[in-house]
Amino acid sequence: MTVPPPRFARLRTLVSFVAPHRRVLVAGFLLGLLASAVGLATPLVTKWVIDTLGQDHAPLWRPVGVLLALVVVGAAISMWQWVIMGTVAEKVVLDARVSMIRQYFAARVREITGRPTGELVTRVTSDAGLLHSASASLVGLLNSSLALVATLVLMGVLDIVLLGLTLASVVVVGAIMITLMPAIAKAQEAAQESVGRLGGALEGTLRAIRTVKASRAEVRQTDRIVADARDSARHGIRAARRTATVWTISWTGIQLAIIVILGLGAWRADRGLIEISSLIAFLLYAFQLMGPISELTENVTNLQAGMAAAARIQQVAAMEVEPRSPGASAAVPGSVDAPVLEFRSVTARYAPGTEPAVRGIDLIVPRRGHTAIVGPSGAGKTTLFSLILRFLEPESGEVLLDGRPYGSFTHDEVRSRLAYVEQETPVVPGTIRDNLLFTHPDATEAEVLAVLRAVRLDDKIDSLAEGLDTSLTENEVSGGQRQRIALARAILRTPDVLLLDEATAQVDGLTEAALHDCIRERASSGAVVTIAHRLSTVLDADTIVVLDEGRIRARGTHAELLAGDALYRKLVEALRIAETRPHPTPIGAV
Numbered sequence: 001m002t003v004p005p006p007r008f009a010r011l012r013t014l015v016s017f018v019a020p021h022r023r024v025l026v027a028g029f030l031l032g033l034l035a036s037a038v039g040l041a042t043p044l045v046t047k048w049v050i051d052t053l054g055q056d057h058a059p060l061w062r063p064v065g066v067l068l069a070l071v072v073v074g075a076a077i078s079m080w081q082w083v084i085m086g087t088v089a090e091k092v093v094l095d096a097r098v099s100m101i102r103q104y105f106a107a108r109v110r111e112i113t114g115r116p117t118g119e120l121v122t123r124v125t126s127d128a129g130l131l132h133s134a135s136a137s138l139v140g141l142l143n144s145s146l147a148l149v150a151t152l153v154l155m156g157v158l159d160i161v162l163l164g165l166t167l168a169s170v171v172v173v174g175a176i177m178i179t180l181m182p183a184i185a186k187a188q189e190a191a192q193e194s195v196g197r198l199g200g201a202l203e204g205t206l207r208a209i210r211t212v213k214a215s216r217a218e219v220r221q222t223d224r225i226v227a228d229a230r231d232s233a234r235h236g237i238r239a240a241r242r243t244a245t246v247w248t249i250s251w252t253g254i255q256l257a258i259i260v261i262l263g264l265g266a267w268r269a270d271r272g273l274i275e276i277s278s279l280i281a282f283l284l285y286a287f288q289l290m291g292p293i294s295e296l297t298e299n300v301t302n303l304q305a306g307m308a309a310a311a312r313i314q315q316v317a318a319m320e321v322e323p324r325s326p327g328a329s330a331a332v333p334g335s336v337d338a339p340v341l342e343f344r345s346v347t348a349r350y351a352p353g354t355e356p357a358v359r360g361i362d363l364i365v366p367r368r369g370h371t372a373i374v375g376p377s378g379a380g381k382t383t384l385f386s387l388i389l390r391f392l393e394p395e396s397g398e399v400l401l402d403g404r405p406y407g408s409f410t411h412d413e414v415r416s417r418l419a420y421v422e423q424e425t426p427v428v429p430g431t432i433r434d435n436l437l438f439t440h441p442d443a444t445e446a447e448v449l450a451v452l453r454a455v456r457l458d459d460k461i462d463s464l465a466e467g468l469d470t471s472l473t474e475n476e477v478s479g480g481q482r483q484r485i486a487l488a489r490a491i492l493r494t495p496d497v498l499l500l501d502e503a504t505a506q507v508d509g510l511t512e513a514a515l516h517d518c519i520r521e522r523a524s525s526g527a528v529v530t531i532a533h534r535l536s537t538v539l540d541a542d543t544i545v546v547l548d549e550g551r552i553r554a555r556g557t558h559a560e561l562l563a564g565d566a567l568y569r570k571l572v573e574a575l576r577i578a579e580t581r582p583h584p585t586p587i588g589a590v
């Protein structure tokens, strides 16, 4: 993701973003040509005005009228071009943003979790914005190049010797620009990368604001993040300095050239080698030359920034997405006699070359009942869930749903059968209602109320002034209540398999009781798989699976495991110590 593609590939990437709008761009280009033509005609009409002076039979109002008309027409064309190019630039930015947002949600989980969230956000907000001026620059570059050539041709028509002098200065200015431009692009790219890092660090740190404050790390974190902001500014300033150098050299070069042209032109006019009116027209063109040259500079600068942004946006397009269609064995029929979930010799790793996170897993999850997974930290419990949810694919072996391999389902089909409560029970932006309806937006009010009762949240919701429409960004809802909201979301429509990754932190009595009841209730009619961090959950399970170092080391009931597995005894002992609250079931009884 960090290796920049070659420059031509980047330009191609940028072109691919603007290509869908080629018709409007062609219109913009043609309008630009017209505007240039109008601008180019002005010095010639000025010459006409001067040539008319002193000629009795030639009325002066005619060339002056044409001059006025050119100004009005030129302004109208320029404005029109400005509007359509501005509109198309906004559309390019919008397209890029939409495609990135889509890609983020279509991508495999590891593509998203493997990168700082803030950096991904910066690509949508800041990088996409850079395409704005870059897309107009593609057309601007063509327009200004043609305007430059046309200006030089007209200058040649007026006086070939003076043109030679002009060309020499244009070549010198051009060479300086070509030499200095890549350095500007490099600095801009580095500035943008620092902004990406800044976004990533800021987002992550703001998320952990409580820890930051509790650790009295505000100043340290500020310094760390400000360092990225300073870095961006440093590169930005470097880009500004280089741009200023390029512009100053170009402007001064052209101004000097104009003075030389004026001197040489006056000398030639004195000898009758050029008419005064032609010299004036030539000088007007020479002044006008700055227009296309500065536009060229500006367009190239914008293009460089846009190309860097396009390359970063393109990296998002290269993210691996979850396949939308099932694999080859889609025709294999499912069976209600088969276990709802089954692992057959599953080995999985997060990245090639790393140790497998789980290996040789054989596991059956029956259609009904509670399966608890326990094991020390790093044993592979979360990885098992990731495999069930298809966030991760097995390297070998297979996972089956209703006896059918996962490969024969789409990701969506598999997930439609599961409900998942994350350990950190994240809430999505919006109200309590939005959160409850997140999985099933079509659920009825009665379903919502029933599920709120099930997780014992009905009283709390009634006590809120805005009830279900209370925004969850406000702090009126406690951690335990958030956990219950996540649980309610998961059980709103009875899932075939409820996957529950218990919070490791101690939960309040009401939340614990709600969790306990829900697990029991669901397990009587469907499958519940928990990553158990509380003794009460373990005691509740029909089957307990003990994971260690990526392998299943034992399985059975609590009594069987207590009798037969040393690690399990240790884990239970640890859970017992962790449980500070007296438990309703006496430990010795199990």
Ligand SMILES: Nc1ncnc2c1ncn2[C@@H]1O[C@H](COP(=O)(O)OP(=O)(O)OP(=O)(O)O)[C@@H](O)[C@H]1O
Pocket (backbone or CB within 6 Å): 350, 351, 356, 357, 375, 376, 377, 378, 379, 380, 381, 382, 383, 384
């Ligand atoms: N995204 C990841 N990339 C690379 N390795 C990972 C990733 N997630 C987990 N692992 C590794 O896989 C192994 C199993 O991790 P897993 O998270 O499944 O364990 P766990 O039993 O859930 O642990 P915990 O109870 O601490 O959450 C560990 O060695 C871990 O370092």
